[in-house]
Amino acid sequence: MRTEAETINRHIGGRLRILRKKRGLSQADLGAVLDVSFQQLGNYEKGKDRLSAGALFLLARFLNTSPASFFEGLIPAEAGFAEDAATYAQATERPPQSDKLDAAFGRIRSQRDRALAVAIVETIAGRDDGAA
Template identity: 50%
Template sequence: MKPELAQVNRHVGDRLRLLRGKMRLAQKDIALLLGVSHQQIGNYEDGSDRLTAGALFILSQRLGVDLHFFFEGLAQIPSADGFAEEPAADYGAEPAPPSESHRLDEAFARIRSRKLRLLAIRLVEAVAADGKGEAESKSADASQANP
């Protein structure tokens, strides 16, 4: 297996383990969703086996996360000769620092109501889309000092 694929498999497995931990689910709970053994979930989590696109889709739907959750934070894989001739466009948005993303992930995972989760998603999307999401108020800075 190419090293790049192994890196992706490990990352996706780490994200599955993180999500499972946040939701306080056992490997057997995830195994039931996918119709596999709990040992297979361990193989997915350590990256020795690859989750299929179908399995990732089922997990995202059943666990209430976007499909891209499993790939968030994945380092850019250096391109080799192939179809992509030019690097992807930079849209100017800096990703949130890992500590902030982690806090947001943890808080979101504690929201049990699907309706409230969707409302939270819409709120974050609105703040990000209005172009004013860069400005921070002094009160926000003060509250960040003592989370």
């Protein structure tokens, strides 16, 4: 069973991977920002190794985002109770198509087209009855 810190590291690493792919960057590109190898960046993305606050700040600046974006979707534990890692993993699991959708959305330059894309996805999500 993973510790809560390991689960958080996996989440942050997953967010890093999504942000990197959205911008069409390689692991080597981001590794250069931190002066680490692409293999080490892969360890960060998998949550095997922990990113320091300084590294998160540098990466956020390079990716033109907020350091808080690495924590988006992180479900806080209830006050006084440790969160069960299995429940957390289930709650934050993303469908395999999410990365493709994120990458495609990142390539849309027109604000109007972005708004239309969001409206389409929200409309579909609102009528989805869960059937595959």
